[in-house]
Amino acid sequence: MVTESPKAGLFIGINIFVLLVGLILTALSYGAYRRTDKRELLFAVGGFLSITLGAIIEVFYEVGVKGSYNLFGDELLTVQSIESILIGIGLASLFYSLRQY
Known part of the structure; x- marks a missing residue:
């Protein structure tokens, strides 16, 4: 289960802000x-x-799927790799959009 702490609340709050923006x-x-x-x-x-x-x-996986903030080893590497791939695809899409516009 996810441990409630001020840092956990801040982590979730910041990610909700990022999601909204x-x-x-x-x-x-x-x-x-x-x-x-x-x-x-x-x-x-x-x-x-x-x-x-x-x-x-990452926060979706940690809170929603795993229910813990403790990711280590291959699990952490996999989540961070997926995160980087999505961000890279997004930046490439924005680059293409700006170049074509």
């Missing part, structure tokens, strides 16, 4: 796509969504 950016990008109908902006939508998912995947 990421979803707002994703929604704004989608709104821009709908207004302009420029396909390039769909890559921005995907980029922001991917970065947001990458940023919160």
Whole structure:
């Protein structure tokens, strides 16, 4: 079970903030796509969504799946690798979107 502590609450709070900001950016990008109908902006939508998912995947796994903040060894490496892949895909999508726009 997840141990309740001020640090745990701060960790979850910060990740909720990151989730909200990421979803707002994703929604704004989608709104821009709908207004302009420029396909390039769909890559921005995907980029922001991917970065947001990458940023919160660790806390989702720790709290929602494992129920513990103690990740070690291969488990930690796997979660961090998935996080890095999602963030990398998101940044590449944003790069492509900006270059095409």
